[in-house]
Amino acid sequence: MVQRILRERFCHHHATGKPFGIEHQYRHLLELLKRTTVHGESNSALIIGPRGSGKTMLLNHVLKELMEIKQIRENLLEVHLNGLLQTNDKVALKEITRQLHLENVVGDKVFGSFAENLAFLLEALRKGDRTSSCPVLFILDEFDLFVHHKNQTLLYNLFDISQSAQTPVTVIGLTCRQDILELLEKRVKSRFSHRQIYLMNSFDFKQYIKIFKEQLSLPAEFLDESFAQKWNNNVQHLSEDKTVQDMLQNLFHYSKDLRSLHLLLMLALSNVTVHHPLITASDLHEASKQYRMDSKANIVHGLSVLEICLIIAMKHLNDVYEGEPFNFQMVYNEFQKFMQRKAHCMYNFEKPVVMKCCAALCWIVAVHRHKQLTCQTTCLAWSRKFRKRTGLVRHLNTYYNWS
Amino acid sequence: MPNLEHPAYPAATLLRLESLVPCRESQVSMLLSIFGERQQFTFPSIFIYGHTSSGKTYVMQTLLNTLQLPHVFVNCVEYFTSRLLLEEILIQLQNCSFETKHASHVLCDTFNDFVRMFKQAVTSQDLQDQTLYIVLDRAEQLREMEANILPAFLRLQELTDRNVTVVLLSEIVWELFRPSTGCFEPFTLYFPDYSIGHLQKILSHNHPPEYSADFYAAYINILLGVFYMVCRDLKELQHLAALNFSKYCEPVVRGEANERDTRKLWKNIEPHLKKAMQTVYLREISSSQWERLQRDDGEPGQLKGLSAHAHVELPYYSKFLLIAAYLASYNPVRTDKRFFLKHHGKIKKTNFMKKHEKTSNHLLGPKPFPLDRLLAILYSIVDNRVAPTANIFSQITSLVTLQLLSLVGHNDQLDGPRYKCTVSLDFIRAIARFFSLLHLKEGQSIGP
Numbered sequence: 001m002v003q004r005i006l007r008e009r010f011c012h013h014h015a016t017g018k019p020f021g022i023e024h025q026y027r028h029l030l031e032l033l034k035r036t037t038v039h040g041e042s043n044s045a046l047i048i049g050p051r052g053s054g055k056t057m058l059l060n061h062v063l064k065e066l067m068e069i070k071q072i073r074e075n076l077l078e079v080h081l082n083g084l085l086q087t088n089d090k091v092a093l094k095e096i097t098r099q100l101h102l103e104n105v106v107g108d109k110v111f112g113s114f115a116e117n118l119a120f121l122l123e124a125l126r127k128g129d130r131t132s133s134c135p136v137l138f139i140l141d142e143f144d145l146f147v148h149h150k151n152q153t154l155l156y157n158l159f160d161i162s163q164s165a166q167t168p169v170t171v172i173g174l175t176c177r178q179d180i181l182e183l184l185e186k187r188v189k190s191r192f193s194h195r196q197i198y199l200m201n202s203f204d205f206k207q208y209i210k211i212f213k214e215q216l217s218l219p220a221e222f223l224d225e226s227f228a229q230k231w232n233n234n235v236q237h238l239s240e241d242k243t244v245q246d247m248l249q250n251l252f253h254y255s256k257d258l259r260s261l262h263l264l265l266m267l268a269l270s271n272v273t274v275h276h277p278l279i280t281a282s283d284l285h286e287a288s289k290q291y292r293m294d295s296k297a298n299i300v301h302g303l304s305v306l307e308i309c310l311i312i313a314m315k316h317l318n319d320v321y322e323g324e325p326f327n328f329q330m331v332y333n334e335f336q337k338f339m340q341r342k343a344h345c346m347y348n349f350e351k352p353v354v355m356k357c358c359a360a361l362c363w364i365v366a367v368h369r370h371k372q373l374t375c376q377t378t379c380l381a382w383s384r385k386f387r388k389r390t391g392l393v394r395h396l397n398t399y400y401n402w403s
Numbered sequence: 404m405p406n407l408e409h410p411a412y413p414a415a416t417l418l419r420l421e422s423l424v425p426c427r428e429s430q431v432s433m434l435l436s437i438f439g440e441r442q443q444f445t446f447p448s449i450f451i452y453g454h455t456s457s458g459k460t461y462v463m464q465t466l467l468n469t470l471q472l473p474h475v476f477v478n479c480v481e482y483f484t485s486r487l488l489l490e491e492i493l494i495q496l497q498n499c500s501f502e503t504k505h506a507s508h509v510l511c512d513t514f515n516d517f518v519r520m521f522k523q524a525v526t527s528q529d530l531q532d533q534t535l536y537i538v539l540d541r542a543e544q545l546r547e548m549e550a551n552i553l554p555a556f557l558r559l560q561e562l563t564d565r566n567v568t569v570v571l572l573s574e575i576v577w578e579l580f581r582p583s584t585g586c587f588e589p590f591t592l593y594f595p596d597y598s599i600g601h602l603q604k605i606l607s608h609n610h611p612p613e614y615s616a617d618f619y620a621a622y623i624n625i626l627l628g629v630f631y632m633v634c635r636d637l638k639e640l641q642h643l644a645a646l647n648f649s650k651y652c653e654p655v656v657r658g659e660a661n662e663r664d665t666r667k668l669w670k671n672i673e674p675h676l677k678k679a680m681q682t683v684y685l686r687e688i689s690s691s692q693w694e695r696l697q698r699d700d701g702e703p704g705q706l707k708g709l710s711a712h713a714h715v716e717l718p719y720y721s722k723f724l725l726i727a728a729y730l731a732s733y734n735p736v737r738t739d740k741r742f743f744l745k746h747h748g749k750i751k752k753t754n755f756m757k758k759h760e761k762t763s764n765h766l767l768g769p770k771p772f773p774l775d776r777l778l779a780i781l782y783s784i785v786d787n788r789v790a791p792t793a794n795i796f797s798q799i800t801s802l803v804t805l806q807l808l809s810l811v812g813h814n815d816q817l818d819g820p821r822y823k824c825t826v827s828l829d830f831i832r833a834i835a836r837f838f839s840l841l842h843l844k845e846g847q848s849i850g851p
Contacts, residue, residue, distance in 0.1 A: 050585075051585045051586075051587075056561075082562065083551075084514065084551045084554055084555040084558070084562070085513075085514050085515040085518055085551075085555065085562065086515055087513065087514070087515075087549070087551055091513060091515055095515060144584065145551070176584060176585060177584060259587075259588065260588070263446070263588070263590060266446065266590075267437075267590070270436040270437050270439065271436060273436075293591075293593060295452065295576040295577060295578065295591065295593065296576055296578070298576075298593045298595070299452075299454070299576055301595070301596070302453070302454040302457070302595065302596030302635070303454075303635075304631070304632060304633055304634055304635045305631075305632045305633075306632055306633045327768060329768065353633060353680060353681070357633065357634075
């Protein structure tokens with residue numbers, strides 16, 4: 001039961017509870033939308049913030065609150081577009097038609113241009129026995145992908161309408177790119193109202209701990225009151241535990257956004273069963289370790305001894321020649337020299353065997369191919385691991401001493 | 404005592420599951436705890452990575468089939484364009500439900516249509532309360548498709564507003580997948596490679612019934628000892644184990660040794676395995692050829708792979724041509740005068756040479772040379788007079804066809820064709836053994 005509620009909260013992005021630390025932005029957006037829907041003003045705004053900072057969540061909250069007002073609920077038309085789904089303007093236009101439920105009206109008409117089509121749609125909205133048409137809200141998720149369409153026609157037309165036309169139209173874009181305004185064309189930028197709402201994850205560590213507590217706590221309406229009480233007490237206890245705080249501090253320094261916190265909490269939550277009903281500090285520590293596993297180190301661990309020797313050879317070449325490209329022959333030479341130095345256990349492999357290993361390695365390790373069919377590896381980032389690895393190779397050599 | 408416990412699934416099923424996935428219990432239990440109960444939400448996307456044959460596909464399939472969770476399993480190499488992939492997912496979705504009897508063809512061009520049809524498909528079935536899993540194997544191919552496919556799949560739960568989880572299986576780490584502007588981060592799970600103990604356990608699992616488990620285990624031990632340093636791939640090791648087992652059993656079959664004479668068996672099998680490393684492991688000879696060789700019990704020296712050079716017999720002048728080509732490729736032009744003329748002067752080392760002394764010419768690969776230079780070197784190394792007849796030129800062309808030389812540059816180059824020598828020093832040495840050119844070679848092959 002607990003699992004269900006908390007999993008929904010963490011994984012399903014249901015807007016539960018109030019968002020934290022963004023009251024100012026919330027009010028701003030709410031004002032804006034109210035002006036469109038109630039007073040008939042056209043507007044445009046961009047919500048900018050890094051990934052996971054809560055842009056979509058903010059918008060959904062505001063919409064939910066707006067929908068509680070009867071007048072708006074009956075009048076407002078929403079069109080949700082997403083840059084990932086509508087990859088070009090034609091698809092976007094069809095999607096708009098579909099979401100406004102105007103497919104029948106459009107029928108088989110052929111339009112000369114995008115603008116004509118859009119104007120027709122908005123005109124059609126008007127014809128529903130009203131003197132003025134309903135306000136339309138365009139929400140463009142992944143706004144930065146729309147700017148890569150040809151001529152930015154969709155954006156141009158939407159902003160154009162929001163500046164000029166009679167129908168009250170609000171265009172809200174959500175993006176993670178800070179430099180989004182530079183990507184807009186001049187004519188599009190001039191029609192945009194330059195209203196930007198920033199969501200910068202601007203909470204400090206104390207608030208972060210509070211958020212942690214709040215996210216884990218069960219809501220008041222939970223059925224089993226005594227269990228809920230126990231659970232919430234446990235959460236309180238956890239948030240005061242020094243080790244848990246250290247771990248949260250680590251995570252906070254790495255990434256402030258709530259998405260990573262949710263991932264961590266979800267992992268810890270998945271250990272909760274009937275036999276193990278409360279989350280413990282060790283659960284959180286396990287989850288933290290799992291979350292922060294170094295994937296490259298893992299992959300290197302799984303390579304065979306020969307492949308590790310080849311990586312060491314490549315790294316050595318990289319260091320000696322300062323990043324110049326090298327080919328298989330050079331790696332093999334380096335490998336031979338390496339074998340001669342540490343001659344005790346590994347016998348010399350034939351060249352084709354080494355070549356097969358090298359080919360497999362290139363595939364896994366993202367060794368980049370230079371244009372003249374020589375390879376350059378990017379294992380510079382693994383330099384710290386290599387001091388450990390040479391030790392490991394020696395250790396491996398003694399372990400697999402076959403002769 | 405079963406290791407895997409979960410309240411949502413019956414214990415008998417879990418026990419069966421555990422028997423099917425040896426040495427992977429911890430990964431399976433983690434997956435089970437993440438999946439939770441059938442109707443609970445889980446991570447919108449999970450990324451599982453691990454080396455080849457570390458069991459990712461197998462474990463995923465076994466888990467989903469044994470627990471009968473609704474799923475769609477697609478291999479991204481098989482459905483290599485976005486359209487094929489999306490259509491296949493929709494077709495398999497139709498098969499998932501019990502209502503539709505036959506799979507009608509769906510037309511799905513873009514991800515937009517996919518989301519729409521997906522939403523329809525899921526609502527119309529009894530999948531509404533269960534988590535649907537979409538498993539994409541070889542997910543690194545997703546990077547090659549359109550740029551929106553990967554981020555859209557990672558967010559599929561949000562885009563369709565349904566209870567669906569996308570699982571990506573790959574050999575490559577997540578850092579190499581991440582798009583430049585970021586995306587929804589999946590939960591990453593690592594499938595560690597099998598340790599030598601695990602490999603031993605798994606390989607000994609399928610022992611042929613005629614022999615005891617201990618006997619087979621000893622054989623696997625020997626096999627791992629030879630091959631483990633080079634290759635940890637379970638599939639390859641299984642292949643090698645199957646091929647070489649009959650040879651291993653030979654002494655027992657012939658009656659020379661019984662099952663426990665490990666020393667004798669080891670002495671019998673060891674050179675065999677070393678040969679196998681050079682031939683079957685490298686896929687130079689096919690496994691059927693290998694088996695035939697074993698049956699005939701041929702001489703060890705007769706084993707020839709594809710790249711063995713003894714089988715290429717060249718005419719007299721072709722051999723010289725090839726040696727001349729090698730010299731032309733690997734010696735810099737300015738040393739020609741020194742090596743090939745009777746009266747030569749000393750060559751002064753310039754600054755340029757001093758800087759680049761480190762990289763031996765051998766390592767950098769062959770350099771192209773014009774035809775005239777080849778002929779000039781040829782005339783100087785052949786003792787008697789060679790006439791530039793069409794015979795010689797046609798031999799050059801046949802060397803190109805044999806891919807011992809390669810033509811560099813365009814066909815209709817006006818200055819004359821340029822070639823490059825594509826054979827290695829060992830090959831040339833083998834050829835040169837026919838002539839007493841060895842003393843000449845020693846002086847010439849070593850670069851500055």
